[in-house]
Amino acid sequence: MNAKTRISCGLLLGAALAACSSAPPKPEAVAHMIQPQRVTDHRGADDLLTAGLGLDGLRAMAAPAFADPANPTPAELRRRAIWANWRGIADLSLTGSYGQAYGSVASAPGREYSALATVPGAKQPHRVLVQVPDNFDATKRCVVVTAASGSRGVYGAIAVAAPWALPKGCAVAYTDKGAGTDYFDLTDQRGAREDGTIGELGVDTLAFTPDAPVGASGVAVKHAHSKDNPEADWGKHVKQAAEFALAALDQAFPQAAPFRFDNTRVIAVGISNGGGAVLRASEEEGGWLDAVVAGEPNIYAADAPGARSLYDYTTEAALLMPCAMLDLPAESLPQPPLRAQVEPRWTARCATLKAAGLVTGADAKAQAASAHAQLKANGWTDEALVAGALSVGFDLWRAVAVTYASAYGRYGVGEHPCGFAFSAQNADFSARAATAAERAAWWSEGSGIPPGAGVGIVDTTLAPPDFTLPGLQCLRALQTGSTDDARRVQAGIAQTAAHSPKTRRPVVVIHGLDDGLVPPAFSSAPYVAAARAANPDVRYWQVRHAQHFDGFLALPAYGARYVPLLPYVYAALDQVDATLDGRRELPANALISAQPRGAGSVELSQLAIPR
Incomplete structure (x- = not known):
């Protein structure tokens, strides 16, 4: 019919x-x-x-x-x-x-x-x-x-x-x-009921009950940990x-x-x-x-021809785009936070990429040109790079990569191959227990991908001088490498x-x-x-x-x-x-x-x- x-x-x-x-x-x-x-x-x-x-x-x-x-x-x-x-x-x-x-x-x-x-x-x-x-x-x-x-x-x-x-x-x-x-508080063993209110594991029917080890703490996120x-x-x-x-x-x-x-x-x-x-x-x-x-x-x-998975270009952007931003005209980047506040971090990223052998050039200008050229060679347009500056400014590339790596590999709580987890956090980004008010608002205020709604990313690999670089390199290696974890994530991507x-x-x-x-x-x-x-x-x-x-x-x-x-x-x-x-x-x-x-x-x- x-x-x-x-x-x-x-x-x-x-x-x-x-x-x-x-x-x-x-x-x-x-x-x-x-x-x-x-x-x-x-x-x-x-x-x-x-x-x-x-x-x-x-x-x-x-x-x-x-x-x-x-x-x-x-x-x-x-x-x-x-x-x-x-x-x-x-x-x-x-x-x-x-x-x-x-x-x-x-x-x-x-x-x-x-x-x-x-x-x-x-x-x-x-x-x-x-x-x-x-x-x-x-x-x-x-x-x-x-x-x-x-x-x-x-x-x-x-x-x-x-x-x-x-x-x-x-x-x-x-x-x-x-x-x-439907985030789940591992510390308090509580999650969201069908109506969005907070229920208790073993007492209420919950929208997400993670498979977690005894004594786990922090927050389980459904997209990452289902x-x-x-x-x-x-x-x-x-x-x-x-x-x-x-x-x-x-x-x-x-x-x-x-x-x-x-x-x-x-x-x-x-x-x-x-x-x-x-x-x-x-x-x-x-x-x-x-x-x-x-x-x-x-x-x-x-x-x-030309197709790339979200995880592929996300992990590439997370590594290279902060440095490449320096090779684009300042007036072309309408992005928060202000360029003057983030430019020192972009310059530092160029230096650490050079030390890791991921870009070439004797100074930040040349290194930024190298990062920019790599992105262009891999299919990025300057229009996409300019708009992508917003994702750089809000650290969105890392947030996506962390969650999706866990999802593609079907990793549970505590199993992320790059050591990432989620938790309520103190001002210095250290993990702490969530408050009852924070937990109650997760269902209505969350985006499904931390950070946000009082839940942040716990990165166990943070190290100076470019604190997030070790974790980002690990995430990228799951796309480009051949370890058991890399093959596991790549198999999950293929299923999509x-x-x-x-x-x-x-x-x-x-x-x-x-x-x-x-x-x-x-x-x-x-x-x-x-x-x-x-x-x-x-x-x-x-x-x-x-x-x-x-x-x-x-x-x-x-x-x-x-x-x-x-x-x-x-x-x-x-x-x-x-x-x-x-x-x-x-x-x-x-x-x-x-x-x-x-x-x-x-x-x-x-x-x-x-x-």
Whole structure:
């Protein structure tokens, strides 16, 4: 049954609906594998889209308060999680024009259905959650399934999917794709329950229970310590979230049941890791998925020319990029902290790289040129390097490499081959026990990758003069070396490789050409070239002056020179939805010459969105 036919069946709810389902259903349309474990109502001052905060509340610098910081309620945790995830993904600054030039923060009353689900073979569950708006259109029967960006919690894609889907009467299905913010306090043996509150090991059902040695201390992080290599199963996580959506809709609208893949439209959308996850979902068997929109996807088309894994270019950048920054014009680096504060550390990195034989040159200038030339030879563009300065400034490369090395190698607590761990920390970065208030806020405030939310990286290899260099060299050797640990991590990376789509369907891949975290030359470009051989309906939008983090466009130096990516994601959703309805042809490929806002505010006309 094609997309147009399934929608026309959905238009008739009585006898006609029965006629649509009278033929034996396809196997992929049958089983609802997970039933809702928790159902909550969200109306009035606590809606689905912003938890009642509205645009002003989302813009507020202070997080929504907990009445008792050590014992927040599920509603308080949810509100803060929604606040944190909106701010981490969207540009909510006054000049960003969110909710005016593009996007929506209009109140969306409805219900949420949530559960813990487990993909076959996994040791730990992933969170699934479905938002069903009161205006759900039972004639259209639409589900937008999404996956958290980065390693965020289950609300980690709320700004990506919900502003488009909820006003149109579509349900939204979320997954944290096996990562998320269900941190576990090893010292106190406490972790997050399904509702986000803190529970005790052996007493409560927890969202993440690590396999840890007796007497372990610090913090276990699900992405790093699940032993599941969740990235290998991203597509399965997305499909399972869509299956959960059908079960939730059956419960929400029993008079219109059954909701099945052959009578319900399913569109997948995500950005960053979530973008990679929805592309991986297109590899799953069956006609369950109608269209895909992937923004700035972390996707590894292993056999395609130019493709590089995230771990490969992350560990390379962590070592070389601080030094290479010195070879770029100072005025080209709009990055915090200020260049004057970090330049001495970059100079020191050049010297230690020279001592390690990783760059050449007699002085810092020549050494920086050597590091820059190596990155360029390996596929980095100057645009990606300039935007990547932000990741250097926030030590993001190291944070990603530490967590992903553990995940790829399926290492448990205390097993990291480079000696890294996570813990609450003192001012001198020494480990300490977490407080009850810190622990209570992890679920709503964490990003899924420390440091952040009161959890830091414990590096047992710190040594002067370049304190983090020994650990970074160890992490890089897991990519380039041949030890048992290196082979173990490399095998995990190989398991994340993308494969050709199984079914022909509309797919739009959108990527900023200035992306400095997931450069398109290593990800989208090789993936699109390979995927088109199996699915000619793959389209590629390349956006000039767009980098990876819309949320950082609130920084004036970034907002002035870069455009947001979310407007293109919403526009692509509009276009594929119209394509499925038969109202337009597939979106065309596009090289988009967007214009940054400069000192003004974002105007839709500056974005040059394809029509």
